[in-house]
Amino acid sequence: MAAAGHSAQGRPASAAPYAIELRGISKAFGPVQANRDISLAVPRGTIQGIIGENGAGKSTLMSILYGFYKPDAGEILVNGQPLSITDSMTAIRAGIGMVFQHFKLVQNFTVLENIILGAEDGALLRPSLSKARGALRDLAAEYQLNVDPDALVEELSVGHQQRVEILKALYRQADILILDEPTGVLTPAEADHLFRILRGLRDEGKTIILITHKLREIMEITDNVSVMRRGEMVGHVRTADTSPEELAEMMVGRKVLLNVDKRPASPGAPILQVQDLRMTDADGVERLRGISFDIRAGEVLGIAGVSGNGQTQLLEILGGFPEKGAQIGGAVQVNGQPLPLSGRGADARSRRRAGIGHVPEDRQVEGLIMDFAAWENVAFGYHDDPAYSSGLFMDRAAIRADAVGKIERFDIRPPSCDLAARNFSGGNQQKIVCAREIERNPDLLLIGQPTRGVDIGAIEFIHKRIIELRDAGKAVLLVSVELDEIMALSDRIAVMFDGRIMGERLPGQTSAGELGLLMAGVTGDAPNVGGQV
Incomplete structure (x- = not known):
């Protein structure tokens, strides 16, 4: 065509x-x-x-x-x-310059040090740093890529780290710039700013190749x-x-539903009840400031918000791996039973036994062991399941057979259970994690950024599985920075800002504009609905 x-x-x-x-x-x-x-x-x-x-x-x-x-x-x-x-x-x-989906930056180096890394003028770094500082200032001004040259990369937002990657390529005099899934980890506002940058680069005569789904x-x-x-x-x-x-x-290769096909929810009894959940990290920073909500059987509660406003900490606590040294308070119940927030019973294994499935926000760090094969990752966290055991030992044949079935049902490509997780594309890595957690039929599914870096066909597939789980009477806590996804999947939407829930809305009675204001900490006059928010 x-x-x-x-x-x-x-x-x-x-x-x-x-x-x-x-x-x-x-x-x-x-x-x-x-x-x-x-x-x-x-x-x-x-x-x-x-x-x-x-x-x-x-x-x-x-x-x-x-x-x-x-x-x-x-x-x-x-x-x-x-x-x-x-x-x-x-x-x-x-x-030719390339900005990868997963940035190639040294986290404990400054912006300036990352810019010259591999492009030094000689054994002495001072002249290279001095030259780069001037060039960086000129490039930042010309292309609206402002970033502090002396800031440590690990202290920058994801959007600013991406600017560093673009500056690296431009410093090396790239006229052709390849960007691989550049907005996969950006907020809508950051993505819009990136687009302005790309248009400016094009208008200056640069050629841009944009890989995206x-x-x-x-x-x-x-x-x-x-x-x-x-x-x-x-x-x-x-x-x-x-x-x-x-x-x-x-x-x-076929017609695709660009909208989620779902019937109205029929909520049942409360599955998850969260009351006054608080969390202060090891550095003394309060990440959660009295979070309260509930989710009933047969509904999806979507949590909207810009990354870094407490959603990650919420998922980690509920999933059983809170940040080391964190102080946690409040009360959580699952199916009417108290959920320990610290000490014995607060780990991920106990959460799984309580009927909680978890698709984490970062599939590569928290969801998979990248050097392990697909069949091993399918059993990750569930290796003590009797179906996977043969006496005192794990039954590899049973695990492999289970993996083959999941790969087929979730259309994971290539369909090889022996391929290491790192050799699958990002979307197929996500399918491996979703297959493992969703097919466990959990009472409560925690799912963070379910379609980050995932193509349109896989998005349609994952969305269908989430709605099927809801329609089977399960509770789903959905965290996503994609407002379209939140609006399409959620039965109720709670918006987080600075560790608090700013308000709750029904998808059919709100707009992206109203949610965007709540995400920025601006509350309106619309009343909250449902739950305990």
Whole structure:
């Protein structure tokens, strides 16, 4: 499928110069064909979107362009000249920069130190730092990328860390900038600021390649978009000539529901009751300031808010792994039984025995052991289940058989239970965690950022599983920075700001604007509804 004026290779009919041209790129990892005969031409000074399901081969293709992988076949041209990109330094010298989904920053280095890392002028760092400071000041002013050069990276927000990554690429004089899922960890306001930056870069003549699964972003920011499916390029269109529905169908190969299909909730008895929950961390900072709410059987309570306002601490306490050294007070009940908040019985294993499933916000740090195989991760935390045991030992055959079933039912790709978790795409990693927790049929599911970095087809799938769990009479506590997701899935919405719940709303009786004000700590006159908020 190609737009008018484009060939099947995505090459405009005009003779406009291309910043990047890929011809017949193929790459396999053992039996898995990640890229198959892919061709793409990106005109200079444009924003090119590349979309596709998780595992479609987008990141592999860009990793080839950046020199992380060598293609098995095909040719790369940069500014019209053939180039063998053998490593990332070759790409950098050719003016290509890349900002990864998971940032490549040294957390205990300053911004300035991260900027020059790998680009020092010599053995003495002082001249390099002095030169970089001036260049950084100029770049920050030109592209609205203001950040304190002397700040430690670990003290920066995620949005500012991303600015550091972009500045790193620009400092190395990148004219072609690749961004892999750049808004996966950003708030809506941070994403909007990023878009302003990208438009400014394009207007200055830079070429942007944007890898994303978010159709709203594609429609808002790109000039052209190419669609990948299962390792192949299936279409190139001008963004102005397409629609979210058409792109979704191209990505998945079938029509996709962009809205959550659910019937009204029928709440039952309270499953989770939280009263005056407080938490002060080891540094003496009060993270939770008297949180109270309940969730009934057969309903989803969505917690909206900008990251860093206590949602993470709430999930960690309820999930059984609070921050070390934290002081916790208040009362929590599950199915009418008190839930210990410290000491014996406050751990994750006890939470699982109490009927709580937990899909954590950070799948790579808290949800998976990245070097372990998929079949091992399916049993992660449930290894003492009698179904997994054979006498005193774990029954590997039983665990593997269970993993094979979950991989099939959750459409995890590639369908290999022996592949290490780190070798799956982010969306398929998320499916592994969701399969493990949802199929345990918990009375209460805690789920944080369920579709962060997940493609449209997987989003539809995960949303369906959440609603199925609700309709089976289970309680769901949903935490997400995606307001569209909160509005679509929740039966009630509570908004957190600075460790407090600012108010509760019904999805059909509020708006993104009202919720945004609550997220900023501005309360309105609308009354709270339901629960104990």
